[in-house]
Amino acid sequence: MSELVFDAVAYRYDNADAAAVGPVSFTVGTGRSLAILGPSGCGKSTLLQLAAGLLHPQDGRVSIDGAELSTPRKNTAYMLQNYGLLPWKTVLENAALGLIIAGQPRIQAYRRATEALARLGLDAVAQAWPRELSGGMRQRVALARALATDADLLLADEPLSALDALAREDAQDLLLQLWCEEGYTQVVVTHSVEEALFLGQRVLVLGPAPGRQVALVDNPAVGTRDTTATVELARDVRALLKGAAPECAA
Amino acid sequence: MKRLAGYALAVVALVALWWLVASLLQTPALPSPLTAFNAFFAELPALVPAAGVSLVRIVAAMLGGMLLALPPGLAIGRSKRLDTIAAPFLYLLYPIPKVVFLPVLLVLLGLGNAPKIVLIGVVVFFQTLVTARDAARNIDAQYLMSVRSLGASRMQTARHVVVPATLPEVFTALRINVGTAIAILFLAESIAGTSGLGYYIVQAWGMIDYHAMFAGIIAMALLGVIIYEALALAERALIRWR
Numbered sequence A: 001m002s003e004l005v006f007d008a009v010a011y012r013y014d015n016a017d018a019a020a021v022g023p024v025s026f027t028v029g030t031g032r033s034l035a036i037l038g039p040s041g042c043g044k045s046t047l048l049q050l051a052a053g054l055l056h057p058q059d060g061r062v063s064i065d066g067a068e069l070s071t072p073r074k075n076t077a078y079m080l081q082n083y084g085l086l087p088w089k090t091v092l093e094n095a096a097l098g099l100i101i102a103g104q105p106r107i108q109a110y111r112r113a114t115e116a117l118a119r120l121g122l123d124a125v126a127q128a129w130p131r132e133l134s135g136g137m138r139q140r141v142a143l144a145r146a147l148a149t150d151a152d153l154l155l156a157d158e159p160l161s162a163l164d165a166l167a168r169e170d171a172q173d174l175l176l177q178l179w180c181e182e183g184y185t186q187v188v189v190t191h192s193v194e195e196a197l198f199l200g201q202r203v204l205v206l207g208p209a210p211g212r213q214v215a216l217v218d219n220p221a222v223g224t225r226d227t228t229a230t231v232e233l234a235r236d237v238r239a240l241l242k243g244a245a246p247e248c249a250a
Numbered sequence B: 001m002k003r004l005a006g007y008a009l010a011v012v013a014l015v016a017l018w019w020l021v022a023s024l025l026q027t028p029a030l031p032s033p034l035t036a037f038n039a040f041f042a043e044l045p046a047l048v049p050a051a052g053v054s055l056v057r058i059v060a061a062m063l064g065g066m067l068l069a070l071p072p073g074l075a076i077g078r079s080k081r082l083d084t085i086a087a088p089f090l091y092l093l094y095p096i097p098k099v100v101f102l103p104v105l106l107v108l109l110g111l112g113n114a115p116k117i118v119l120i121g122v123v124v125f126f127q128t129l130v131t132a133r134d135a136a137r138n139i140d141a142q143y144l145m146s147v148r149s150l151g152a153s154r155m156q157t158a159r160h161v162v163v164p165a166t167l168p169e170v171f172t173a174l175r176i177n178v179g180t181a182i183a184i185l186f187l188a189e190s191i192a193g194t195s196g197l198g199y200y201i202v203q204a205w206g207m208i209d210y211h212a213m214f215a216g217i218i219a220m221a222l223l224g225v226i227i228y229e230a231l232a233l234a235e236r237a238l239i240r241w242r
């Protein structure tokens, strides 16, 4: 159970004159997947931090399963823009961190983390340091951390932007597959229209700063690439993004 | 291995330079390296206990100063409110040369170990305090967010992020400060006291026994190198992730 609701949410950083986000409204039902798409600086990361309970909106309400979010919750897995792995912890320690912080005994935490790593094909690097891994592997470690904690809500901030094109498609497949198998609710931020349409059952399109909501597009073609449906939707979404961009001097 | 070779080369070069200067100056105040090293080995029975006393003092002072400074330094660095209160004190106290309080400490604490340990400890304390504060302020926000999003408490954040993130800088500062710490030790031992390498060197000097004096100087130099290397070793053992 984890339904995420943003109700007219607006956020402004201290000592910033304009709002970074908002007002934004959407609902992601339990087990559903939302992709957030928008130009750089439009407030996507801020929006995820609001959903993670790391920031609190000045206006509106963020709630999970009907309860207003006031602090980070332990069943939310938040994957930062650069994965948020701690360089001074090994892959295994990083994967187990959520469980350790939740107060689980070390042995148990490490066993569950080991299972999660194995599932993502990372057994061989359990004792490696994050700096020794490729971008794709780091991303999988962050996913392993989410799996180990039994997260029911995954918030991923541009989880694939550091990967090259080939690794990127694999990683998209992996994200989709895990979401299908695990049944958690998912919010994925991305710059790429194709990626948003591959991963999100709905796509939230944000305009340039201050991040205002341009559209919430239903995407029946989730999980497919290069079909007629995705190509057409991609064209529509691009048009929405373009329409939202500031007018250039004509 | 490479490290050792580098050390050997440096020692040879320095001894050669020393020999050159000594043979140019021809003064009893600067004996040739051979004479000095002979004296060093001849004086070993007296040097070892003196070096032991000095070693205990400096290790106690550095450990104590560092351990006492780390918690408040990190806390000040992580809390804007604490920093507002503490920063003016730091800016005022940090630049004061702490050595000038030696006479006060001698009056208060006598001539034994206490004033020496306290004086060096205070110097290391302030160095560590300032380093830890600055390092804690500059922790990458993504690491903090990463553990906070997992619901970490303040203590857990300190343990999993703040301490490990700042440790490398604290160690670097400690290593850099070994020289200062030994200089202060020398001063304190030579001005007031009846034991330690500083006392030994000044005694030999007073008796115009330049050979023994140089034996003491070599011992003090060795003490510095050993402490520096021990810190480097501890650093590599504790900070394996770099």
Ligand SMILES: Nc1ncnc2c1ncn2[C@@H]1O[C@H](COP(=O)(O)OP(=O)(O)OP(=O)(O)O)[C@@H](O)[C@H]1O
Pocket (backbone or CB within 6 Å): A013, A014, A016, A020, A038, A039, A040, A041, A042, A043, A044, A045, A046, A047, A209
């Ligand atoms: N800690 C902060 N303090 C003040 N302003 C901030 C802070 N973080 C972000 N901002 C501002 O808020 C706006 C939204 O930033 P945010 O990082 O959420 O955008 P984004 O869509 O994630 O950008 P990107 O695509 O580059 O990751 C930007 O104008 C940014 O400059």
Ligand SMILES: [Mg+2]
Pocket (backbone or CB within 6 Å): A044, A045, A046, A081, A157
């Ligand atoms: Mg961002």
